[in-house]
Amino acid sequence: GAVVVDRAGSPALAATGRTGLRTLDARDVRDHAVDPGRWNAGEPDGPGYVYFTSGSTGRPKGVQGGLPAITHFVTWEIDLLGAGRGTRVSSLTSPGFDAFLRDAFVPLCSGGTMVVAPHSARSGQGLARWLETSRVQILHCVPTVFRTLRAVGLTPGSLGDLRTVLLAGEPLRPSDVRSWQELFGTEKELINLYGPTETTMTKLFHRVTAADATADSVPVGKPLPGVAVRLLESGEVELRTPFPLHGYLGGRQGGFDPSDPHRFRTGDLGRFRPDGSLELLGRRDRQVKVNGVRVELDDVANVLMRSPGIHDAHVVLTGGRLCAYVVADDGHHEQEVLRHLREHLPAGVIPTVFVRLDELPRTLSGKVDRPRLPQPPEKTRGRERADAF
Incomplete structure (x- = not known):
């Protein structure tokens, strides 16, 4: 029957154009008498x-x-x-x-x-x-x-x-x-x-x-x-x-x-x-095909996480390329990571783009917030060469 709003929520709600809503300002704290008769007793299993x-x-x-x-x-x-x-x-x-x-x-x-x-x-x-x-x-x-x-x-x-x-x-x-x-x-x-x-x-x-x-x-x-x-x-x-x-x-x-x-x-x-x-x-929505090969993105991230100096990693498919977002020690270079990946993954499933972040963006629940990951650069590494992060 009412919407609780704060300083940011009040104008945001107004901007939606919806009318007829009763609003309660979270900054306006008042004591109210409780009427137990107004509580709805739901079914125990409902x-x-x-x-x-x-x-x-x-x-x-x-x-x-x-x-x-x-x-x-x-x-x-x-x-x-x-x-x-x-x-x-x-x-x-x-x-x-x-x-x-x-x-x-x-x-x-x-x-x-x-x-x-x-x-x-x-x-x-x-x-x-x-x-x-x-x-x-x-x-x-x-x-x-x-x-x-x-x-x-x-x-x-x-x-x-x-x-x-x-x-x-x-x-x-x-x-x-x-x-x-x-x-x-x-x-x-x-x-x-x-x-x-x-x-x-x-x-x-x-x-x-x-x-x-x-x-x-x-x-x-x-x-x-x-x-x-x-x-x-x-x-x-x-x-x-x-x-x-x-x-x-x-x-x-x-x-x-x-x-x-x-x-x-x-x-x-x-x-x-x-x-x-x-x-x-893994999940069906985290399985992709790269050059006809089925790839489980979380498996690639798991191998990345075993590389020395890598604290966190997340892998996505974008524009037909595998992109790895990594949180790594200072001075850690892509060549070291690639050497580790080549030892543990087939060549066709090694990321071609690496993006270094201070931390992965997260939702309020703490999970990786994929829509907030930055767009990867257009440039990709060659087969025999890799740029530093």
Whole structure:
């Protein structure tokens, strides 16, 4: 019935030309009497909230979630980590994404403390400093944000209170595991999580081991209690949840099963390891063809990340060329990277364009914001020669 606006939002809303909307100015804080009779008592298993997907690979869609879905995950994490009175849990996620539910309710339902990060703590040195001074014990973040800690000079004595890092939203790479365990071993545990917004936060988890540092990929593991996973004939991952799913605003289109409200096709490709753990093989929308060869862009980025001096990387296909965006040490040159790539990739899938960035642009949820990546230069390297970054 109303739209909450701030200093920037008010003129932006007016510029849309929409009329008849009641607005509430976020700067105008007043106490209001609460009338419990005006609250709507929804069905326990019915829709309880709406969160929009990040839109990093397309147009954002409103996902209708249910309260049992929140309870399912929050109870699991509290039990797994033994969170309780005084446990200090990070809150890095914007309230506009469903991962915020995890940041808020894990500490608040266990008697812990929700430690909200200032804007300066979103990456790199600011993140490390905040983790130290705020004595964060459980860190939730996406791998892109976690990766920024690689370049800030951490030592084995850094982040003294931190005991667990839970990573979700993007692939966790073996190079991420290796750099972390070289500093902390397995003392500060990494847990790889997987679950799309459509099914509410996490549905599978993997407690990272030393072997993951040298593997080809880090698995997303096994399902939470009550969750079932199966692979369709195409190799696509389908999840079945113990609670009903409510689809997108406007209908249950997309990967939702019209005959079973508990099932969702994720769009991710995967395979089961011999121990039953699920390993993701990328997404259909990240598979491209270059000169007739099928290329998984995230695999190329993973090889790049194993190159010494590379802190982060993202690969795209643009204008028929593979372009690599990299965050690298000062003085690191493309020739060194190419030498590494030639040792581990076929010639036809080695990027022909490299763009060096101080950091990868990110969405509010911390994922790589692909539309904000700069346009690559027109010039490309020759077969036998490469320019410095």
